Amino acid sequence: MRIVRCVEVRLTIPDNEAETARETLERLGVPLGALIRADLYRFELDASAEDTLVRTLSSLETIYNPGKHALRVREDAAPGPGEVWIDEVRAAEPAPSAPVRIAGRELPGVWSVERFTAWRVEGTAGVPMAEAVRRATETLLCNPAFQRAIL
Amino acid sequence: MSATVGVVVFPGTNSEEETLRACQSVDLRAQLVPWTADLDVVRSYDAYILPGGFAYEDRVRAGAIAAHDRVMTAVREGAAVGKPVLGICNGAQVLLESGLVPGLDGRTQPQAAFAKNAPLGKYRSTHVHVKLVMPPERCAITAGLAPGAVLPAWASHGEGRLAAESATLARLEREGLVAFVYCDAAGKTTSEAIPNGSALGAAALVNARGNVLAIMPHPERDAWTYMHVDESRERARGDAGAMLAASGGIALFEGLARALGR
Numbered sequence: 001m002r003i004v005r006c007v008e009v010r011l012t013i014p015d016n017e018a019e020t021a022r023e024t025l026e027r028l029g030v031p032l033g034a035l036i037r038a039d040l041y042r043f044e045l046d047a048s049a050e051d052t053l054v055r056t057l058s059s060l061e062t063i064y065n066p067g068k069h070a071l072r073v074r075e076d077a078a079p080g081p082g083e084v085w086i087d088e089v090r091a092a093e094p095a096p097s098a099p100v101r102i103a104g105r106e107l108p109g110v111w112s113v114e115r116f117t118a119w120r121v122e123g124t125a126g127v128p129m130a131e132a133v134r135r136a137t138e139t140l141l142c143n144p145a146f147q148r149a150i151l
Numbered sequence: 152m153s154a155t156v157g158v159v160v161f162p163g164t165n166s167e168e169e170t171l172r173a174c175q176s177v178d179l180r181a182q183l184v185p186w187t188a189d190l191d192v193v194r195s196y197d198a199y200i201l202p203g204g205f206a207y208e209d210r211v212r213a214g215a216i217a218a219h220d221r222v223m224t225a226v227r228e229g230a231a232v233g234k235p236v237l238g239i240c241n242g243a244q245v246l247l248e249s250g251l252v253p254g255l256d257g258r259t260q261p262q263a264a265f266a267k268n269a270p271l272g273k274y275r276s277t278h279v280h281v282k283l284v285m286p287p288e289r290c291a292i293t294a295g296l297a298p299g300a301v302l303p304a305w306a307s308h309g310e311g312r313l314a315a316e317s318a319t320l321a322r323l324e325r326e327g328l329v330a331f332v333y334c335d336a337a338g339k340t341t342s343e344a345i346p347n348g349s350a351l352g353a354a355a356l357v358n359a360r361g362n363v364l365a366i367m368p369h370p371e372r373d374a375w376t377y378m379h380v381d382e383s384r385e386r387a388r389g390d391a392g393a394m395l396a397a398s399g400g401i402a403l404f405e406g407l408a409r410a411l412g413r
Contacts, residue, residue, distance in 0.1 A: 020207060021216070024211075024216055027219075140216075143212060143248065143261045144261070145261050145262055145263045145316065146266040
Protein backbone atom coordinates (compact mmCIF):
# COMPACT_ATOMS: atom_id res chain seq x y z
CA MET A 1 0.00 0.00 0.00
CA ARG A 2 1.26 3.46 -0.86
CA ILE A 3 0.94 6.34 1.59
CA VAL A 4 1.82 10.03 1.64
CA ARG A 5 3.96 11.42 4.44
CA CYS A 6 5.35 14.90 5.05
CA VAL A 7 8.60 15.37 6.89
CA GLU A 8 9.24 18.82 8.33
CA VAL A 9 12.71 20.08 9.21
CA ARG A 10 12.75 23.30 11.20
CA LEU A 11 15.50 25.31 12.83
CA THR A 12 15.56 25.27 16.61
CA ILE A 13 17.99 28.19 16.69
CA PRO A 14 17.01 31.73 15.62
CA ASP A 15 16.06 31.76 11.93
CA ASN A 16 17.66 34.81 10.31
CA GLU A 17 15.81 34.28 7.03
CA ALA A 18 12.41 34.17 8.70
CA GLU A 19 13.26 37.20 10.80
CA THR A 20 14.36 39.19 7.73
CA ALA A 21 11.14 38.22 5.97
CA ARG A 22 9.07 39.19 9.01
CA GLU A 23 10.77 42.59 9.31
CA THR A 24 10.31 43.25 5.60
CA LEU A 25 6.65 42.28 5.67
CA GLU A 26 5.93 44.45 8.70
CA ARG A 27 7.63 47.39 6.99
CA LEU A 28 5.42 46.72 3.96
CA GLY A 29 2.32 46.88 6.13
CA VAL A 30 1.71 43.20 6.80
CA PRO A 31 1.68 42.89 10.59
CA LEU A 32 2.72 39.49 11.87
CA GLY A 33 3.20 38.01 15.28
CA ALA A 34 5.66 35.31 14.41
CA LEU A 35 6.80 33.96 11.05
CA ILE A 36 8.05 30.38 11.17
CA ARG A 37 9.86 28.72 8.29
CA ALA A 38 10.50 25.03 7.66
CA ASP A 39 11.77 22.78 4.91
CA LEU A 40 9.14 20.29 3.94
CA TYR A 41 9.43 17.03 2.02
CA ARG A 42 6.28 15.30 0.84
CA PHE A 43 6.87 11.66 -0.01
CA GLU A 44 4.78 9.06 -1.70
CA LEU A 45 6.05 5.74 -0.41
CA ASP A 46 5.29 2.17 0.45
CA ALA A 47 3.80 2.01 3.92
CA SER A 48 6.46 -0.48 4.89
CA ALA A 49 9.21 2.03 4.03
CA GLU A 50 8.20 4.78 6.47
CA ASP A 51 10.51 3.86 9.34
CA THR A 52 13.48 3.44 7.02
CA LEU A 53 12.74 6.80 5.40
CA VAL A 54 12.73 8.67 8.70
CA ARG A 55 15.92 6.94 9.83
CA THR A 56 17.60 7.80 6.52
CA LEU A 57 16.56 11.46 6.63
CA SER A 58 17.68 11.74 10.23
CA SER A 59 21.13 10.58 9.20
CA LEU A 60 21.58 13.07 6.35
CA GLU A 61 23.58 15.97 7.76
CA THR A 62 22.84 18.21 4.78
CA ILE A 63 19.14 17.98 5.63
CA TYR A 64 19.03 17.47 9.38
CA ASN A 65 21.55 18.56 11.97
CA PRO A 66 20.32 17.53 15.42
CA GLY A 67 22.32 20.37 16.94
CA LYS A 68 20.09 22.98 15.29
CA HIS A 69 17.10 21.27 13.67
CA ALA A 70 13.92 19.55 14.75
CA LEU A 71 12.58 16.83 12.45
CA ARG A 72 9.06 15.51 12.64
CA VAL A 73 6.70 13.49 10.52
CA ARG A 74 3.53 15.49 10.04
CA GLU A 75 0.17 13.83 10.14
CA ASP A 76 -1.19 16.24 7.55
CA ALA A 77 -0.13 16.20 3.90
CA ALA A 78 -1.40 19.71 3.17
CA PRO A 79 -0.88 23.18 4.68
CA GLY A 80 -2.46 23.79 8.05
CA PRO A 81 -4.24 26.97 9.20
CA GLY A 82 -2.08 30.08 8.83
CA GLU A 83 0.39 28.18 6.67
CA VAL A 84 1.55 28.36 3.05
CA TRP A 85 3.74 25.94 1.16
CA ILE A 86 5.88 27.33 -1.63
CA ASP A 87 7.51 25.29 -4.36
CA GLU A 88 9.10 26.10 -7.66
CA VAL A 89 7.67 25.38 -11.05
CA ARG A 90 10.82 23.86 -12.46
CA ALA A 91 12.16 23.89 -15.98
CA ALA A 92 11.30 20.82 -17.96
CA GLU A 93 13.80 18.20 -16.98
CA PRO A 94 13.87 14.48 -17.48
CA ALA A 95 11.86 12.68 -14.83
CA PRO A 96 14.19 11.22 -12.22
CA SER A 97 14.70 7.56 -12.70
CA ALA A 98 13.95 5.23 -9.83
CA PRO A 99 15.10 4.89 -7.16
CA VAL A 100 14.29 8.29 -5.69
CA ARG A 101 17.32 9.94 -4.09
CA ILE A 102 17.66 12.81 -1.69
CA ALA A 103 20.98 14.44 -0.87
CA GLY A 104 22.55 11.66 -2.92
CA ARG A 105 21.06 8.90 -0.77
CA GLU A 106 18.81 6.28 -2.25
CA LEU A 107 15.37 6.06 -0.61
CA PRO A 108 14.09 2.50 -1.00
CA GLY A 109 10.33 2.17 -1.21
CA VAL A 110 9.88 5.89 -2.01
CA TRP A 111 8.11 6.67 -5.27
CA SER A 112 8.25 10.45 -5.36
CA VAL A 113 9.37 13.44 -3.35
CA GLU A 114 8.27 17.06 -3.52
CA ARG A 115 10.13 19.84 -1.72
CA PHE A 116 8.48 22.92 -0.26
CA THR A 117 9.32 25.85 1.94
CA ALA A 118 6.59 26.11 4.56
CA TRP A 119 5.82 29.46 6.18
CA ARG A 120 3.47 29.73 9.13
CA VAL A 121 2.15 32.97 10.54
CA GLU A 122 1.11 33.07 14.15
CA GLY A 123 -0.37 35.80 16.27
CA THR A 124 -0.22 36.06 20.00
CA ALA A 125 -0.35 32.75 21.83
CA GLY A 126 0.43 30.89 18.64
CA VAL A 127 -2.94 31.52 16.98
CA PRO A 128 -2.70 30.92 13.19
CA MET A 129 -3.28 34.05 11.09
CA ALA A 130 -4.87 32.95 7.83
CA GLU A 131 -5.40 36.42 6.35
CA ALA A 132 -1.89 37.54 7.24
CA VAL A 133 -0.32 34.52 5.57
CA ARG A 134 -2.31 35.23 2.42
CA ARG A 135 -1.08 38.83 2.36
CA ALA A 136 2.48 37.76 3.16
CA THR A 137 2.37 35.29 0.28
CA GLU A 138 1.18 37.91 -2.19
CA THR A 139 3.56 40.58 -0.91
CA LEU A 140 6.80 38.67 -0.54
CA LEU A 141 6.83 34.94 0.00
CA CYS A 142 5.85 33.82 -3.52
CA ASN A 143 6.89 35.05 -6.95
CA PRO A 144 4.07 33.67 -9.10
CA ALA A 145 6.22 33.90 -12.20
CA PHE A 146 7.95 30.69 -11.20
CA GLN A 147 6.59 29.61 -7.84
CA ARG A 148 3.39 28.02 -6.65
CA ALA A 149 1.76 28.84 -3.34
CA ILE A 150 -0.43 26.23 -1.68
CA LEU A 151 -2.56 27.80 1.01
CA MET B 152 27.84 69.53 -13.34
CA SER B 153 28.23 66.14 -15.04
CA ALA B 154 25.89 63.24 -14.41
CA THR B 155 26.57 60.95 -11.49
CA VAL B 156 25.83 57.26 -11.20
CA GLY B 157 24.82 55.70 -7.89
CA VAL B 158 26.13 52.14 -7.46
CA VAL B 159 23.66 50.76 -4.92
CA VAL B 160 25.15 48.49 -2.28
CA PHE B 161 23.00 46.14 -0.22
CA PRO B 162 24.26 43.97 2.60
CA GLY B 163 25.73 41.03 0.68
CA THR B 164 26.56 42.90 -2.54
CA ASN B 165 30.06 41.88 -3.64
CA SER B 166 30.73 43.33 -7.09
CA GLU B 167 30.49 47.03 -6.32
CA GLU B 168 34.23 47.79 -6.62
CA GLU B 169 34.59 46.26 -10.11
CA THR B 170 31.41 48.00 -11.16
CA LEU B 171 32.67 51.31 -9.85
CA ARG B 172 35.97 50.83 -11.65
CA ALA B 173 34.21 50.03 -14.92
CA CYS B 174 32.25 53.27 -14.58
CA GLN B 175 35.36 55.26 -13.80
CA SER B 176 37.22 53.81 -16.77
CA VAL B 177 34.65 55.35 -19.11
CA ASP B 178 34.84 58.68 -17.25
CA LEU B 179 31.53 58.27 -15.50
CA ARG B 180 31.27 59.90 -12.10
CA ALA B 181 30.09 57.07 -9.91
CA GLN B 182 29.75 56.61 -6.18
CA LEU B 183 28.85 53.75 -3.91
CA VAL B 184 25.43 54.26 -2.31
CA PRO B 185 24.77 52.14 0.78
CA TRP B 186 21.25 50.89 1.38
CA THR B 187 21.15 53.05 4.48
CA ALA B 188 21.74 56.30 2.56
CA ASP B 189 19.36 59.17 3.00
CA LEU B 190 16.68 58.84 0.32
CA ASP B 191 17.11 62.41 -0.84
CA VAL B 192 20.78 61.69 -1.45
CA VAL B 193 19.86 58.58 -3.43
CA ARG B 194 17.36 60.60 -5.43
CA SER B 195 20.10 63.02 -6.46
CA TYR B 196 21.81 60.52 -8.77
CA ASP B 197 21.17 60.56 -12.49
CA ALA B 198 21.39 56.81 -12.99
CA TYR B 199 21.70 53.69 -10.89
CA ILE B 200 23.58 50.44 -11.10
CA LEU B 201 22.60 47.48 -8.96
CA PRO B 202 25.71 45.31 -8.92
CA GLY B 203 26.14 41.60 -8.37
CA GLY B 204 26.39 39.66 -5.15
CA PHE B 205 24.00 38.06 -2.72
CA ALA B 206 21.89 40.89 -1.33
CA TYR B 207 20.50 39.90 2.06
CA GLU B 208 22.05 36.46 1.53
CA ASP B 209 19.34 35.70 -1.05
CA ARG B 210 16.93 35.23 1.86
CA VAL B 211 13.42 34.18 0.76
CA ARG B 212 14.57 34.31 -2.92
CA ALA B 213 17.45 35.88 -4.81
CA GLY B 214 16.71 39.60 -4.94
CA ALA B 215 13.39 39.39 -3.10
CA ILE B 216 14.29 41.26 0.09
CA ALA B 217 16.41 43.87 -1.68
CA ALA B 218 13.57 44.53 -4.13
CA HIS B 219 11.53 45.76 -1.17
CA ASP B 220 14.35 47.66 0.49
CA ARG B 221 13.76 51.28 1.39
CA VAL B 222 16.53 52.43 -0.97
CA MET B 223 14.58 50.97 -3.91
CA THR B 224 11.96 53.68 -3.42
CA ALA B 225 14.39 56.16 -4.94
CA VAL B 226 15.43 53.75 -7.70
CA ARG B 227 11.77 53.19 -8.61
CA GLU B 228 11.13 56.92 -8.68
CA GLY B 229 14.17 57.43 -10.87
CA ALA B 230 13.15 54.70 -13.27
CA ALA B 231 9.67 56.20 -13.49
CA VAL B 232 11.06 59.52 -14.73
CA GLY B 233 13.37 57.83 -17.23
CA LYS B 234 16.68 57.62 -15.38
CA PRO B 235 18.82 54.74 -16.68
CA VAL B 236 19.01 51.75 -14.34
CA LEU B 237 21.35 48.81 -14.93
CA GLY B 238 21.12 45.65 -12.85
CA ILE B 239 23.89 43.08 -13.13
CA CYS B 240 23.48 39.50 -11.90
CA ASN B 241 22.00 39.83 -8.42
CA GLY B 242 21.08 43.38 -9.41
CA ALA B 243 19.16 41.93 -12.35
CA GLN B 244 17.37 39.54 -10.01
CA VAL B 245 16.42 42.52 -7.83
CA LEU B 246 15.01 44.37 -10.85
CA LEU B 247 12.80 41.41 -11.80
CA GLU B 248 11.67 40.86 -8.22
CA SER B 249 10.84 44.56 -7.93
CA GLY B 250 8.71 44.40 -11.07
CA LEU B 251 10.73 47.17 -12.73
CA VAL B 252 11.59 44.66 -15.47
CA PRO B 253 9.74 43.82 -17.59
CA GLY B 254 6.99 46.02 -16.11
CA LEU B 255 4.38 44.90 -18.63
CA ASP B 256 1.23 47.03 -18.56
CA GLY B 257 2.81 49.25 -15.94
CA ARG B 258 2.46 46.57 -13.28
CA THR B 259 4.89 46.64 -10.39
CA GLN B 260 4.46 43.03 -9.31
CA PRO B 261 7.04 40.47 -10.43
CA GLN B 262 6.10 39.03 -13.81
CA ALA B 263 9.25 37.06 -14.41
CA ALA B 264 12.20 35.81 -12.44
CA PHE B 265 15.70 34.52 -12.74
CA ALA B 266 15.09 31.14 -11.18
CA LYS B 267 17.36 28.24 -10.29
CA ASN B 268 19.56 27.10 -13.14
CA ALA B 269 18.56 24.07 -15.09
CA PRO B 270 19.39 21.30 -15.01
CA LEU B 271 19.73 20.46 -11.33
CA GLY B 272 19.67 24.00 -9.93
CA LYS B 273 23.41 24.22 -9.61
CA TYR B 274 25.59 27.30 -9.38
CA ARG B 275 27.75 27.88 -12.46
CA SER B 276 30.68 30.16 -13.09
CA THR B 277 31.57 30.13 -16.76
CA HIS B 278 32.66 32.48 -19.49
CA VAL B 279 29.89 33.37 -21.92
CA HIS B 280 29.05 35.62 -24.82
CA VAL B 281 25.82 37.53 -25.21
CA LYS B 282 24.29 38.95 -28.35
CA LEU B 283 22.12 42.04 -28.65
CA VAL B 284 18.87 40.84 -30.22
CA MET B 285 16.72 43.95 -29.99
CA PRO B 286 17.26 47.12 -31.97
CA PRO B 287 20.05 48.96 -30.10
CA GLU B 288 17.95 52.11 -29.76
CA ARG B 289 15.31 50.11 -27.85
CA CYS B 290 17.29 50.77 -24.68
CA ALA B 291 19.14 53.91 -23.67
CA ILE B 292 22.11 51.87 -22.44
CA THR B 293 22.52 49.85 -25.65
CA ALA B 294 21.76 52.67 -28.08
CA GLY B 295 25.40 53.07 -29.05
CA LEU B 296 26.03 49.39 -29.74
CA ALA B 297 26.02 47.93 -33.23
CA PRO B 298 22.98 45.82 -34.13
CA GLY B 299 23.69 42.24 -33.13
CA ALA B 300 26.71 43.27 -31.04
CA VAL B 301 28.37 40.37 -29.21
CA LEU B 302 29.85 41.03 -25.77
CA PRO B 303 31.90 38.73 -23.55
CA ALA B 304 30.96 38.32 -19.91
CA TRP B 305 31.13 35.91 -17.00
CA ALA B 306 28.07 34.04 -15.89
CA SER B 307 28.37 33.44 -12.17
CA HIS B 308 25.07 32.46 -10.66
CA GLY B 309 22.86 29.69 -9.34
CA GLU B 310 19.65 31.48 -10.33
CA GLY B 311 19.89 32.79 -13.87
CA ARG B 312 17.22 30.89 -15.73
CA LEU B 313 14.57 33.25 -17.04
CA ALA B 314 11.23 31.86 -15.92
CA ALA B 315 7.75 33.22 -16.49
CA GLU B 316 4.34 32.06 -17.60
CA SER B 317 4.26 31.11 -21.27
CA ALA B 318 2.04 34.08 -22.15
CA THR B 319 4.54 36.44 -20.54
CA LEU B 320 7.45 34.83 -22.37
CA ALA B 321 5.57 35.24 -25.63
CA ARG B 322 5.04 38.92 -24.90
CA LEU B 323 8.68 39.45 -23.99
CA GLU B 324 9.66 38.03 -27.34
CA ARG B 325 6.93 39.75 -29.34
CA GLU B 326 7.48 43.16 -27.78
CA GLY B 327 11.25 43.02 -28.10
CA LEU B 328 11.99 43.05 -24.38
CA VAL B 329 14.67 40.37 -24.57
CA ALA B 330 17.79 42.49 -24.83
CA PHE B 331 20.58 39.91 -24.99
CA VAL B 332 20.65 36.16 -25.55
CA TYR B 333 23.49 33.76 -24.89
CA CYS B 334 25.57 32.88 -27.93
CA ASP B 335 28.97 31.56 -28.89
CA ALA B 336 31.98 33.77 -29.58
CA ALA B 337 30.90 34.13 -33.22
CA GLY B 338 27.44 35.27 -32.22
CA LYS B 339 25.71 32.02 -33.11
CA THR B 340 22.86 31.18 -30.76
CA THR B 341 22.95 27.54 -29.75
CA SER B 342 21.49 25.61 -26.85
CA GLU B 343 25.05 24.74 -25.77
CA ALA B 344 25.78 28.44 -25.28
CA ILE B 345 23.05 28.80 -22.65
CA PRO B 346 24.64 28.10 -19.25
CA ASN B 347 21.47 27.89 -17.19
CA GLY B 348 18.49 26.69 -19.24
CA SER B 349 17.16 30.23 -19.52
CA ALA B 350 13.85 30.55 -21.38
CA LEU B 351 14.28 32.13 -24.82
CA GLY B 352 18.03 31.82 -24.23
CA ALA B 353 17.70 35.18 -22.52
CA ALA B 354 20.64 36.75 -20.74
CA ALA B 355 19.08 40.20 -20.31
CA LEU B 356 15.69 41.88 -20.35
CA VAL B 357 14.72 45.50 -20.76
CA ASN B 358 11.60 47.28 -19.56
CA ALA B 359 8.98 48.60 -21.94
CA ARG B 360 10.20 52.19 -21.60
CA GLY B 361 13.75 51.14 -22.44
CA ASN B 362 15.58 52.72 -19.52
CA VAL B 363 15.95 49.73 -17.18
CA LEU B 364 18.21 46.85 -18.23
CA ALA B 365 18.63 43.63 -16.24
CA ILE B 366 21.55 41.46 -17.34
CA MET B 367 22.59 38.23 -15.62
CA PRO B 368 26.21 37.70 -16.72
CA HIS B 369 28.82 40.20 -15.54
CA PRO B 370 30.15 42.50 -18.29
CA GLU B 371 32.43 44.20 -15.75
CA ARG B 372 34.28 40.93 -15.24
CA ASP B 373 35.40 40.87 -18.87
CA ALA B 374 35.98 44.54 -19.45
CA TRP B 375 39.77 44.75 -19.79
CA THR B 376 42.19 42.78 -21.96
CA TYR B 377 43.73 40.94 -19.02
CA MET B 378 40.28 39.50 -18.25
CA HIS B 379 39.58 38.25 -21.76
CA VAL B 380 39.34 34.55 -22.48
CA ASP B 381 40.66 34.71 -26.03
CA GLU B 382 43.84 35.28 -27.96
CA SER B 383 43.81 39.04 -27.32
CA ARG B 384 45.15 38.46 -23.83
CA GLU B 385 48.01 36.36 -25.15
CA ARG B 386 48.83 38.97 -27.75
CA ALA B 387 48.99 41.63 -25.03
CA ARG B 388 51.53 39.79 -22.90
CA GLY B 389 54.50 42.02 -22.15
CA ASP B 390 52.55 45.16 -23.04
CA ALA B 391 51.03 46.67 -19.90
CA GLY B 392 49.15 49.31 -21.84
CA ALA B 393 47.47 46.75 -24.07
CA MET B 394 46.77 44.44 -21.13
CA LEU B 395 45.05 47.20 -19.19
CA ALA B 396 43.08 48.55 -22.15
CA ALA B 397 39.31 48.50 -21.67
CA SER B 398 37.29 46.50 -24.18
CA GLY B 399 34.66 43.77 -24.36
CA GLY B 400 32.12 44.14 -21.59
CA ILE B 401 33.09 47.76 -21.04
CA ALA B 402 30.82 48.56 -24.00
CA LEU B 403 27.80 48.43 -21.73
CA PHE B 404 29.30 51.04 -19.42
CA GLU B 405 30.23 53.17 -22.41
CA GLY B 406 26.60 52.89 -23.42
CA LEU B 407 25.49 54.11 -20.00
CA ALA B 408 27.91 57.00 -20.26
CA ARG B 409 26.51 57.86 -23.66
CA ALA B 410 22.98 57.70 -22.32
CA LEU B 411 23.97 60.22 -19.69
CA GLY B 412 25.44 62.55 -22.28
CA ARG B 413 29.01 62.20 -21.14
